[in-house]
Amino acid sequence: MAENRLVVFLRAPRLGAVKTRLAAEIGAEAALAVYRFLVARTFDVLSGVANVELRFTPDDAEAEVASWRGETWRLIPQGDGSLGQRLERATAAAFASGLKRVVLIGTDCPELTLRDLEAAFEALVTNDLVIGPASDGGYWLIGLRQPCSAIFTDISWGSSEVLKETLTKARDAGLKYTCLRELGDVDTASDWQRYQTSGQ
Template sequence: MSTLTSQQEDLVVFARYPELGKVKTRLAAGVGPERALQVYRELLAHTQAVTKQLPVRKWLWLAEAGLGADRSDPWVGYQRLPQPAGDLGHRMQSAFAHAFAEGATAAVIIGTDCPGLTTEHLQEAYAALRTHDLVLGPATDGGYYLLGMKQVWPVLFQNKQWSTASVRADTLADAQRLGLQVRLLPELQDVDTADDLAAWQVTQKAES
């Protein structure tokens, strides 16, 4: 008699509370801190909207916030945790390890920088993890907007030049050396700089 294995799919979101001068600093260098904060609020709202209906357990890992942070964002249905110290790789590895320690059989991590992300992309990621070891959503800047896995492979988070164009290629090279089956999602654009914002605005006008 066969038994069904229960699946626990988790979503991890890395975010910050909105705070003038503390969010989207690379974007703020080109458009000013007030506009960068406005864009960040739009990106937060978008991320909340596309994840709202997902039938998964949700974790919100928050960066340290200052006294001026707006802590009223409606992250309904999320369990909140503080991001640990360390570089992005260490923080992501810690978040994945926590999810699996809490019983997850598959986990996906995203940030709040990708206005092109849809609920369907996330659903595709979870579906891919039923037949693949790793799923990656490539960003146009050479990084990735999504990473999903069924167990932690520490090497994927080590020896990376985070926030540079080499991250995706280095991650995929590590995955190949590990012999992992990888599924790539459609390439999307993050909004990190003034040029990214301008490109996003062009896309918005084209779609309206």
């Protein structure tokens, strides 16, 4: 039986509903094209991962994201609630099904590699929590080996304080944690330009 699960949070590729900060700078159609690129880039990496679950939003978007699905991947709607509630729901479901380690990512980080994901699962052998810091003060990956709703509660989602607040919650909960390398998300035009000129 599999012990690990990788959960990918993503949005349906709808015009005007993805990459809204980027869209405000470069237009909705261009932002949608960037979003499709980022998803494809992420899924190229995931081709080497077993037990992948796609958690999509909105809940009626299964047909729109089904073409991205790997042969053995699960498709699950994210459901209602804040980002924290949806992340906590995904981790709780994984542990309830008997899994020992769960790692969650989005599709905003084009620098992500298979080795990063392997390192996250390896870290959870000896740590309760693993986190991938993002250069904007958030995180590009979070992983657990036990349920902990506290790290998803009362977080200033979308702010530069997300990582700091999450690690404070982890310490308060007595979790042993480690951090992976810092990577950049693509949320703005300058982020996208930086990635394009990075040579990756």
